[in-house]
Amino acid sequence: MFKKGFDNEKYIKTQSEQIRKRMSRFGGKLYMEFGGKLFDDNHASRVLPGFEPDSKLRMLLELKDEAEIVIAVGAGAIESRKRRGDLNITYDLEVLRLIDLFRSVGLYVGSVVITQYSGQDSADAFKAKLSSLGVPVFLHYRIEGYPSNVRKIISENGYGKNDYIETTRRLVVVTAPGPGSGKMATCLSQLYHEHLRGIEAGYAKFETFPIWNLPLSHPVNLAYEAATADLNDVNMLDPFHLDAYNIKTVNYNRDIEIFPVLSAIFENIYGYSPYKSPTDMGVNMAGFCIFDDEAVCDAARQEIIRRYYKALCDRRKGHDVAKEVEKLELLLSKADITVADRKSVAAANEIAKQTGSPAAAIELPDGTLLTGKTKQLLGAASSLILNALKYLADIDDSVDLIPSDLIEPVQSLKVNYLGSRNPRLHVDEILVALSVAAARNGNAAKALSFLPALKGSQVHCSVILSGADRSILSKLGIDLTTEPDYENDNLYHL
Numbered sequence: 315m316f317k318k319g320f321d322n323e324k325y326i327k328t329q330s331e332q333i334r335k336r337m338s339r340f341g342g343k344l345y346m347e348f349g350g351k352l353f354d355d356n357h358a359s360r361v362l363p364g365f366e367p368d369s370k371l372r373m374l375l376e377l378k379d380e381a382e383i384v385i386a387v388g389a390g391a392i393e394s395r396k397r398r399g400d401l402n403i404t405y406d407l408e409v410l411r412l413i414d415l416f417r418s419v420g421l422y423v424g425s426v427v428i429t430q431y432s433g434q435d436s437a438d439a440f441k442a443k444l445s446s447l448g449v450p451v452f453l454h455y456r457i458e459g460y461p462s463n464v465r466k467i468i469s470e471n472g473y474g475k476n477d478y479i480e481t482t483r484r485l486v487v488v489t490a491p492g493p494g495s496g497k498m499a500t501c502l503s504q505l506y507h508e509h510l511r512g513i514e515a516g517y518a519k520f521e522t523f524p525i526w527n528l529p530l531s532h533p534v535n536l537a538y539e540a541a542t543a544d545l546n547d548v549n550m551l552d553p554f555h556l557d558a559y560n561i562k563t564v565n566y567n568r569d570i571e572i573f574p575v576l577s578a579i580f581e582n583i584y585g586y587s588p589y590k591s592p593t594d595m596g597v598n599m600a601g602f603c604i605f606d607d608e609a610v611c612d613a614a615r616q617e618i619i620r621r622y623y624k625a626l627c628d629r630r631k632g633h634d635v636a637k638e639v640e641k642l643e644l645l646l647s648k649a650d651i652t653v654a655d656r657k658s659v660a661a662a663n664e665i666a667k668q669t670g671s672p673a674a675a676i677e678l679p680d681g682t683l684l685t686g687k688t689k690q691l692l693g694a695a696s697s698l699i700l701n702a703l704k705y706l707a708d709i710d711d712s713v714d715l716i717p718s719d720l721i722e723p724v725q726s727l728k729v730n731y732l733g734s735r736n737p738r739l740h741v742d743e744i745l746v747a748l749s750v751a752a753a754r755n756g757n758a759a760k761a762l763s764f765l766p767a768l769k770g771s772q773v774h775c776s777v778i779l780s781g782a783d784r785s786i787l788s789k790l791g792i793d794l795t796t797e798p799d800y801e802n803d804n805l806y807h808l
Contacts (some may be wrong), residue, residue, distance in 0.1 A: 316679045316770055319609030320364035320600075328599045330376040333520070336597050337380075337485060339588075340516030343508065345501040346597075348489040349521030353415050354401070358522050360793060361537045361614040362600065363770075370522075374487065375419065381485040382424040383416055385409055386495045389430050389437035398492055399624070402785075406440050408491035413449065424481055425450040429496030432456045452477035454496065454503055461572045468578055473506040494545050498572060502579055509583045516588070517576065519569070519595045524549045526563045526593050527601040533614035533649055535564055540621040540645050543638040555591035563593040616772065616793070618645055619656045623795035627778055630798035656795065658774035661685055663797070666776035672801050674698040674775040676792075678706070679767070688738070691721050694775060695783045696744040702768060703748075703761040715758045716744070716751045741786040768792055777801045 337344045350358060352371050359365045366372075374381065390396075391405040398408050409426060416423050426444055428437050431453045441451045454476040459466055466472045479500075486504070488497045501517050508515040523538035535549050552565040554573060569592040576595070580587040589595050604610050622642040628635045646652060653659050661675035661683055671688035674695050678684065684705055686698025704711055724743055728734040739747065745765075752759035769791030778796050779787075787794050 316363065316613075316681070317606060317609040318364035319604055319606035319613070320362040321603045321605055322364050322366050322369055325365070325600060325603040326369060326373045326376075328602065329370075329373045329520075329597070332597045332599055333373075333377065333485075333518075336516075336518045340514070342514030342516070343481070343484055343486065344516050344518060345486045345488060345504050347497045347501050347517070347519045347521070348487050349493075349497070349519070350523065352489055353412065355522070357537075357541050357617070358600075360620075361534050361610065361617050362604070363609055363613045365600075370520075371419065374421065377485060378421055380483055381487055382422045382481055382483040383487045383489060384424055384479060384481070384500065385412055385426045386429050386488055386490045386497050386500045387426065387440075388495045389428050389432065389434045391492070391495065392428070392440050393434045393436045396492070402781075405491040405495075406436075409444075412489070412491065422483070423449070424483075424486075425452060425479055427452045427454055427477070427479055427496075427500055429454045429500060430456050450480070452479045454500060460499075461575050464575050464578045467575055468506060468582060473503040476503045476507070478507040478511075479504055493542055493547075498569075502572075502576060505579050505583065509579075515583075517595065518597050519592075520597050521569075522598060522600055524564045524566055525601040526552075526565060526596060526598060528564065530564050531648060533611045533618070536645050536649050537614040537617040537621075538566075540618045540642055543621065543625065543641045543645075544635070546637070546641070552591050552593045555593040558590035563591075565592045569595070615649055615651050616656060618642070618649055619651065619653055620793060620795050622646060622653070623798070626798040627796060630778065630800075656772065656774060657683055658772050659795070662774045662776050672775065672777040674773060676702050676768075677772040678702060679770045691718065691725070691738060692744060693736075693738045693740060693783070694777075695773075695779055695787065696739050696741050698773065699741055699768070700744065700748075700761075702771070703764050706764040706767050707757070707761045709757050709761060713757055715755070715761050716747050717755075720747050720751055740780060740782045742782055745786070765790065 355367050359367045395404050413423050444451045457472050488500050524535040548567045552563045555563045573592045577587040625635050625638045658675040658677045662673050665673035665685045672694040674686045676684050684701050686694050688694045725737045752762050771792045773794045775796040
């Protein structure tokens, strides 16, 4: 049985209060670095069951009249066409999506800043595109010796070379399409420029993970390392906080490395630093909203396994992720878990072994474990979803929800007219067929109504699924893992 362990309403309330306190502390303008995702924070919702993916957005809406948003995106990420893993879209497209989403809920997007810029053609093209759409764009440059060369960073040849981002509101939220985009450097650069203009400004950091008041080896903090394995982020005890207060807190390497820079900037502005540690910079209240640690730990362990399987599949697809795989194997060991701790893994692989064909298994939110086989008309994932809907709707397994005379025309369309070699229906196709059947079949209509109940289920498949299947399972809120193998020996896979 999947249990909630996080109080979402308490989180929204206490987090908003904490940000207001930090705004009052500085009095003038506050630059707030927003880590993680404001929309669709699926990682947080997976490792903190009860956390809603839009929680941070709801919290920010409490402050929307005082806030404007600056979106930071790295020039290198644009150049490499880096993708947001859960949505599989490039960072530049994610910037456009975020602008639309923020505007749709009434949040003001002031500008976009392209960070770590060094003349990349793709970054220039993106800047031109945003400008043509009426979005102000600013450039922040690579600084040699960053972050160790503090003297150069805080000079005309460091932050001084960066464009000054013109802002109009008291709270400036700096967010990004993903990690490593230069959010903190953007905030610090702005503090430097505001000081030159005689404007009082402060800085604070809102980063959900790692959670500073959980132990270093807590599964939630280990899951954060798993999620950022590609960045090689490392959770650490905050040595500055320990020295100042003799209290152990958790932060991560990049914040600890940059802290002397932040202190030096504040000393230049105020003559002293208001923060004694990276932990002091944060306003994260998530740790105070966990009410069932066991439930949270279980969810975080599943996330580590999920990230491990993703890296294995990325390696199978030819990506250079050897170091990520090694790190994730270390994290599995630290968390004292193996892939066997994901119940759907053994179930799917056993059916695949018995049948000699791809198979899938699902652990439903109530703990029930079901399987799906490859059939003449259906792929393993499609079969699995239908079996799960029958179970949830209390429909006997022998009942055909979709008559063959509905499936066969779809197969004919795929093979005879659309050029597909695979006649079996994918999950999206089977759901369309189920929707058509629901118009004349009460059982189909009943089964369809239980689609929302699949949210939070854990699925494992014995082969890498098609992009179409992965996309639909993600939209249903299902957490998927697969073995790092393809169904056939073809060299090209979608």
